[in-house]
Amino acid sequence: MLSLTLRDAQHLCWKNFRKINDKLDPVRGKKWTPFVMVTDLLEEAGEVASVVKGLEGFKPPEKPKTREMLATELSDLLYMVFVLAESITE
Numbered sequence: 226m227l228s229l230t231l232r233d234a235q236h237l238c239w240k241n242f243r244k245i246n247d248k249l250d251p252v253r254g255k256k257w258t259p260f261v262m263v264t265d266l267l268e269e270a271g272e273v274a275s276v277v278k279g280l281e282g283f284k285p286p287e288k289p290k291t292r293e294m295l296a297t298e299l300s301d302l303l304y305m306v307f308v309l310a311e312s313i314t315e
């Protein structure tokens with residue numbers, strides 16, 4: 226069984242983030258800053274909130290939300306927490 230510490234997970238998220246953005250940064254002409262990372266983290270928190278509102282019946286029923294969507298958005302949020310945490314210790 227694979228045993229992963231939170232620190233390991235943080236490092237893996239950072240490696241994944243670097244792998245993606247080492248290619249995208251030159252195309253974009255800029256790198257992610259901690260400010261942009263915090264903004265992205267807040268955006269993901271908003272996506273979590275949006276799904277919860279949908280699950281609780283406070284969103285239009287045309288676009289139903291699912292618990293799987295909530296799990297995905299929570300993962301997105303945690304990913305950015307890990308990326309931000311690792312970035313400030315680089």
Ligand SMILES: [Mg+2]
Nearest residue numbers: 269272298301
């Ligand atoms: Mg998301």
